[in-house]
Amino acid sequence: xxxxxxxxxxxxxxxxxxxxxxxxxxxxxxxxxxxxxxxxxxxxxxxxxxxxxxxxxxxxxxxxxxxxxxxxxxxxxxxxxxxxxxxxxxxxxxxxxxxxxxxxxxxxxxxxxxxxxxxxxxxxxxxxxxxxxxxxxxxxxxxxxxxxxxxxxxxxxxxxxxxxxxxxxxxxxxxxxxxxxxxxxxxxxxxxxxxxxxxxxxxxxxxxxxxxxxxxxxxxxxxxxxxxxxxxxxxxxxxxxxxxxxxxxxxxxxxxxxxxxxxxxxxxxxxxxxxxxxxxxxxxxxxxxxxxxxxxxxxxxxxxxxxxxxxxxxxxxx
Amino acid sequence: xxxxxxxxxxxxxxxxxxxxxxxxxxxxxxxxxxxxxxxxxxxxxxxxxxxxxxxxxxxxxxxxxxxxxxxxxxxxxxxxxxxxxxxxxxxxxxxxxxxxxxxxxxxxxxxxxxxxxxxxxxxxxxxxxxxxxxxxxxxxxxxxxxxxxxxxxxxxxxxxxxxxxxxxxxxxxxxxxxxxxxx
Numbered sequence: 001x002x003x004x005x006x007x008x009x010x011x012x013x014x015x016x017x018x019x020x021x022x023x024x025x026x027x028x029x030x031x032x033x034x035x036x037x038x039x040x041x042x043x044x045x046x047x048x049x050x051x052x053x054x055x056x057x058x059x060x061x062x063x064x065x066x067x068x069x070x071x072x073x074x075x076x077x078x079x080x081x082x083x084x085x086x087x088x089x090x091x092x093x094x095x096x097x098x099x100x101x102x103x104x105x106x107x108x109x110x111x112x113x114x115x116x117x118x119x120x121x122x123x124x125x126x127x128x129x130x131x132x133x134x135x136x137x138x139x140x141x142x143x144x145x146x147x148x149x150x151x152x153x154x155x156x157x158x159x160x161x162x163x164x165x166x167x168x169x170x171x172x173x174x175x176x177x178x179x180x181x182x183x184x185x186x187x188x189x190x191x192x193x194x195x196x197x198x199x200x201x202x203x204x205x206x207x208x209x210x211x212x213x214x215x216x217x218x219x220x221x222x223x224x225x226x227x228x229x230x231x232x233x234x235x236x237x238x239x240x241x242x243x244x245x246x247x248x249x250x251x252x253x254x255x256x257x258x259x260x261x262x263x264x265x266x267x268x269x270x271x272x273x274x275x276x277x278x279x280x281x282x283x284x285x286x287x288x289x290x291x292x293x294x295x296x297x298x299x300x301x302x303x304x305x306x307x308x309x310x311x312x313x314x315x316x317x318x
Numbered sequence: 319x320x321x322x323x324x325x326x327x328x329x330x331x332x333x334x335x336x337x338x339x340x341x342x343x344x345x346x347x348x349x350x351x352x353x354x355x356x357x358x359x360x361x362x363x364x365x366x367x368x369x370x371x372x373x374x375x376x377x378x379x380x381x382x383x384x385x386x387x388x389x390x391x392x393x394x395x396x397x398x399x400x401x402x403x404x405x406x407x408x409x410x411x412x413x414x415x416x417x418x419x420x421x422x423x424x425x426x427x428x429x430x431x432x433x434x435x436x437x438x439x440x441x442x443x444x445x446x447x448x449x450x451x452x453x454x455x456x457x458x459x460x461x462x463x464x465x466x467x468x469x470x471x472x473x474x475x476x477x478x479x480x481x482x483x484x485x486x487x488x489x490x491x492x493x494x495x496x497x498x499x500x501x
Contacts, residue, residue: 034336035333035334036336037336283326283329283333284330
């Protein structure tokens with residue numbers, strides 16, 4: 001891999017990282033609006049409000065940079081970057097087509113799951129540095145949520161890794177067969193639910209429950225830093241979709257149109273998962289904190305263990 | 319109770335079904351909204367019907383109707399007759415910055431001088447401009463729609479019912495004069 005090649009890949013990665021979350025955000029605007037019998041943005045950009053998020057970005061950039069008097073300035077400023085960057089790293093590891101990943105690592109799945117957990121430190125930093133009780137509460141809720149849901153997430157991912165017999169993400173896609181859809185179905189569902197919870201997305205958005213703690217850890221943020229947190233949320237949806245695609249939906253594989261256009265299928269599947277995430281947000285009410293913890297420990301962890309057992313049995317028998 | 323997760327699936331189905339249907343939004347500045355009949359947009363004044371009885375101004379809960387008038391004496395129409403006085407309207411204004419669109423003035427008016435108009439685009443940059451004087455209130459009369467037809471099977475309007483009754487059974491004893499003569 002030459003330097004030029006690597007540079008090109010990095011530029012592509014950065015473009016994807018900046019554009020895809022906006023695409024997901026726009027889908028959310030429009031899909032949510034139509035699910036509520038509204039139209040959503042219609043003016044920005046002329047055609048069905050396609051440039052709404054660009055306009056939002058411009059608006060955020062123009063806003064005042066507010067730093068609370070009691071805040072810890074450095075931690076406060078650093079937090080959004082720390083929330084956003086892990087997703088960039090994870091996206092770099094996603095194989096979009098056969099041999100088409102920006103960076104390939106033999107222990108990809110391990111690295112991805114480890115790095116994804118770092119994002120929460122950004123949230124905790126934001127909550128603590130804001131010197132606001134709602135922020136601290138939100139940050140601690142987010143941290144507790146991550147701790148609970150990391151276990152089922154890792155167990156579900158481990159089940160796939162065991163089925164494929166490899167920790168490398170491209171290796172998992174290579175080994176993937178269509179019947180895995182059924183075999184790994186519980187694992188896929190657990191992964192998706194746990195991933196939603198890690199992103200603090202509805203119905204697991206207790207950490208930012210606006211009716212109780214305003215906007216959780218992001219209460220004191222405004223302008224570009226707030227935009228970065230929002231971007232991190234949508235980048236998280238993209239990453240969750242991409243990971244679900246790679247681990248459970250066969251990545252670039254499809255019954256037809258395989259040659260060279262595998263990345264397109266990865267994209268389609270990722271966006272389909274993103275749509276599901278949006279759909280769940282529109283349809284389901286927020287879980288209470290205790291219900292949320294109960295779901296993780298009383299349902300997802302045992303189910304994930306059962307999935308792991310099924311995988312093991314099929315592997316040994318097959 | 320049924321299957322676990324049935325409620326969740328039902329919620330998802332509802333939102334998806336809604337998404338496949340056309341949204342009910344009307345893009346207001348581009349498309350004028352379909353307003354229901356008897357929409358309470360603005361109050362119009364039919365000056366000819368006003369007798370300056372002041373009932374509307376007195377019934378108004380937030381006192382946003384201003385009426386000034388004076389009395390005029392009309393000369394007798396017949397030789398040796400009595401002079402008549404009548405009220406002449408000098409000012410009739412409604413302050414729409416105070417009006418709460420309750421419609422009590424329209425209900426209270428015994429002579430049908432006030433009407434609801436569905437027009438609602440009369441926002442102003444200065445709150446004082448929201449006091450509509452009589453000329454402006456009279457202009458709104460052009461926008462008052464004809465009353466919508468009654469619902470099928472509804473009771474007839476009172477005046478029509480009374481007129482019908484009068485036609486069906488004409489008064490047998492003639493007018494009051496005849497009555498007096500008989501006595």
